[in-house]
Amino acid sequence: MGVSFRLRTAACALLALVLVMLQPSAGRAEDPLPSWNEGAAKSAIISFVERATAENTPDFIPAAERIAVFDNDGTLWPENPVPFQLAFAMDEIKRLVAEKPELKDDPMVRALLEGDFGKLLEGPHHDGLMHIVALTHAGMTTEAFDRRVGDWIATAKHPAFGKTYDQLTYQPMQEVMRYLRANGFKTFIVSGGGADFMRVWSERVYGIPPEQVVGSTNGLRYELRDTGPVLVKTMDHIFVDDKAGKPVGIHQFIGRRPVAVFGNSDGDKAMLEYGTIGNPRPSLGVIVHHTDGAREYQYDAQPKSSGKLVEALKDAPQRGWTVVSMKDDWKVIFSSP
Amino acid sequence: MGVSFRLRTAACALLALVLVMLQPSAGRAEDPLPSWNEGAAKSAIISFVERATAENTPDFIPAAERIAVFDNDGTLWPENPVPFQLAFAMDEIKRLVAEKPELKDDPMVRALLEGDFGKLLEGPHHDGLMHIVALTHAGMTTEAFDRRVGDWIATAKHPAFGKTYDQLTYQPMQEVMRYLRANGFKTFIVSGGGADFMRVWSERVYGIPPEQVVGSTNGLRYELRDTGPVLVKTMDHIFVDDKAGKPVGIHQFIGRRPVAVFGNSDGDKAMLEYGTIGNPRPSLGVIVHHTDGAREYQYDAQPKSSGKLVEALKDAPQRGWTVVSMKDDWKVIFSSP
Numbered sequence: 001m002g003v004s005f006r007l008r009t010a011a012c013a014l015l016a017l018v019l020v021m022l023q024p025s026a027g028r029a030e031d032p033l034p035s036w037n038e039g040a041a042k043s044a045i046i047s048f049v050e051r052a053t054a055e056n057t058p059d060f061i062p063a064a065e066r067i068a069v070f071d072n073d074g075t076l077w078p079e080n081p082v083p084f085q086l087a088f089a090m091d092e093i094k095r096l097v098a099e100k101p102e103l104k105d106d107p108m109v110r111a112l113l114e115g116d117f118g119k120l121l122e123g124p125h126h127d128g129l130m131h132i133v134a135l136t137h138a139g140m141t142t143e144a145f146d147r148r149v150g151d152w153i154a155t156a157k158h159p160a161f162g163k164t165y166d167q168l169t170y171q172p173m174q175e176v177m178r179y180l181r182a183n184g185f186k187t188f189i190v191s192g193g194g195a196d197f198m199r200v201w202s203e204r205v206y207g208i209p210p211e212q213v214v215g216s217t218n219g220l221r222y223e224l225r226d227t228g229p230v231l232v233k234t235m236d237h238i239f240v241d242d243k244a245g246k247p248v249g250i251h252q253f254i255g256r257r258p259v260a261v262f263g264n265s266d267g268d269k270a271m272l273e274y275g276t277i278g279n280p281r282p283s284l285g286v287i288v289h290h291t292d293g294a295r296e297y298q299y300d301a302q303p304k305s306s307g308k309l310v311e312a313l314k315d316a317p318q319r320g321w322t323v324v325s326m327k328d329d330w331k332v333i334f335s336s337p
Numbered sequence: 338m339g340v341s342f343r344l345r346t347a348a349c350a351l352l353a354l355v356l357v358m359l360q361p362s363a364g365r366a367e368d369p370l371p372s373w374n375e376g377a378a379k380s381a382i383i384s385f386v387e388r389a390t391a392e393n394t395p396d397f398i399p400a401a402e403r404i405a406v407f408d409n410d411g412t413l414w415p416e417n418p419v420p421f422q423l424a425f426a427m428d429e430i431k432r433l434v435a436e437k438p439e440l441k442d443d444p445m446v447r448a449l450l451e452g453d454f455g456k457l458l459e460g461p462h463h464d465g466l467m468h469i470v471a472l473t474h475a476g477m478t479t480e481a482f483d484r485r486v487g488d489w490i491a492t493a494k495h496p497a498f499g500k501t502y503d504q505l506t507y508q509p510m511q512e513v514m515r516y517l518r519a520n521g522f523k524t525f526i527v528s529g530g531g532a533d534f535m536r537v538w539s540e541r542v543y544g545i546p547p548e549q550v551v552g553s554t555n556g557l558r559y560e561l562r563d564t565g566p567v568l569v570k571t572m573d574h575i576f577v578d579d580k581a582g583k584p585v586g587i588h589q590f591i592g593r594r595p596v597a598v599f600g601n602s603d604g605d606k607a608m609l610e611y612g613t614i615g616n617p618r619p620s621l622g623v624i625v626h627h628t629d630g631a632r633e634y635q636y637d638a639q640p641k642s643s644g645k646l647v648e649a650l651k652d653a654p655q656r657g658w659t660v661v662s663m664k665d666d667w668k669v670i671f672s673s674p
Contacts, residue, residue: 211549222582245559247566251568252532
């Protein structure tokens with residue numbers, strides 16, 4: 001392969017050179033975050049990236065250590081009126097009830113269908129929600145689950161915005177992820193949502209491949225069937241990647257402390273701490289604050305569903321975390337106009 | 338950053354071009370696996386990589402799906418006279434006994450010090466071994482554990498070969514990993530060994546970063562101490578990444594079926610199946626067979642420690658798995674001469 005490999009490399013290099021030289025020479029630097037208004041938040045992000053990539057300075061971060069982690073619900077897309085995975089579970093329950101009407105006698109199914117989420121969250125381990133997850137996930141192969149998620153994300157629409165859920169990612173955050181990757185950062189999702197739910201579409205929607213998605217997981221049972229090997233979802237060994245579970249998930253799945261952490265709620269406080277307190281490398285902590293009741297939602301202490309933000313917001317000044325106001329800092333909200 | 342970025346890219350492209358053109362034009366293709374003798378095993382690996390990267394053919398595998406997984410003990414380095422992590426645990430126990438002599442009254446500590454590994458493996462969950470792991474790991478922060486492993490790997494020597502353990506990786510397998518990466522594959526370790534143990538040195542020794550190491554894990558407890566955030570190792574939620582646990586670990590951590598699987602024992606049978614049976618993509622399954630009693634070790638059905646190979650070897654012909662004879666297929670064994 002030596003010669004053809006070298007030829008191909010030479011051709012690539014030549015092409016890159018030509019392409020670069022053909023670009024019009026801009027008078028000033030391009031804006032890596034065009035959907036962000038000028039201000040402290042935008043400056044903090046750009047300044048961090050420039051410091052991290054400035055070779056031969058004390059702040060330089062070697063490429064291998066440029067790990068950036070992003071919460072998903074409320075940070076990369078909305079979590080209202082309910083987290084999107086819960087909307088998926090509700091649609092799955094409706095589909096199951098159509099097949100097996102006796103399921104309506106199940107008190108937790110009834111609570112879900114009636115929107116009584118408080119009841120689902122009762123008990124030490126959100127017993128109702130776990131029961132719903134068991135009904136909609138357990139016993140299914142990972143491939144069958146992937147198909148269900150894929151079908152749902154392609155067709156289901158958000159009740160308020162009338163678009164498919166994957167059209168509702170935040171454009172300014174898409175720009176941050178691309179900007180970081182262009183500067184040698186590896187971007188990961190670290191979410192309380194299910195890893196299997198997100199991995200179906202994370203690469204297409206965020207440019208984040210499945211192996212860079214850390215999320216909540218259930219157990220799996222391996223079986224070699226006549227049709228081939230399968231993994232069957234079970235309800236044992238549930239790992240909840242939220243609150244103190246986030247640094248744990250980061251260590252178990254990534255094995256390195258992140259240097260850039262993006263979240264939006266108290267569920268992200270522990271991973272903000274883990275990335276930014278006493279980190280020998282420069283670090284960046286960012287909180288997306290939902291301040292835009294007109295274009296999206298406005299909440300912190302009293303969210304409509306998940307996303308309570310009190311403690312992390314209180315700690316932000318002393319920790320040096322950047323608080324992003326969606327209303328003031330973002331020119332546009334959604335990636336799809 | 339636009340202009341300076343473009344200038345830098347142009348400079349890089351020019352440099353690449355010059356470097357490529359300066360290389361002497363070889364009359365024949367370079368050998369990507371120089372430590373391998375010509376034969377069926379070497380051909381199978383090269384043929385797979387060439388098919389997987391041949392654009393516009395049915396066998397072409399998109400770069401994102403080029404996932405290659407490697408067992409560690411017995412596949413990338415030896416597992417004799419005991420798996421190297423057990424050697425680490427033994428040295429740790431000796432260190433602890435020197436500090437607390439009363440530990441010698443512990444029957445499992447005594448079994449370990451006397452080399453009675455059978456006793457450690459008794460019970461439904463290898464109770465003795467778990468007890469040893471608890472003694473040497475639990476309650477320690479991940480940072481303290483990393484330091485212990487780092488100190489050990491830098492100094493401890495293999496009893497038979499007289500070298501540090503990280504000098505004992507198999508040179509032919511190092512070449513396979515580099516060859517795959519040069520062709521757009523992402524290489525992962527998927528080992529029954531502890532993820533935390535391997536991640537300390539995997540990047541330096543194998544070129545595999547921590548986030549691409551899948552291994553056995555214990556629980557962790559997050560604490561924000563006055564000195565900063567820490568993760569404390571606990572003994573709950575132990576995940577054993579072996580046998581049927583390997584496809585499970587692959588799904589949980591990578592989220593994609595691998596297309597190339599390298600193992601050496603029945604502990605790798607399930608992941609060989611998972612990668613190669615009914616995979617819609619072309620796939621490669623490889624078993625490293627320890628046939629070289631002179632240069633390394635010779636075993637399969639009756640290994641000295643771990644590494645029993647009976648079922649996977651029996652299945653190999655019908656599954657199309659390539660069996661590598663270390664004696665016949667490898668010119669050299671170790672990466673360090």
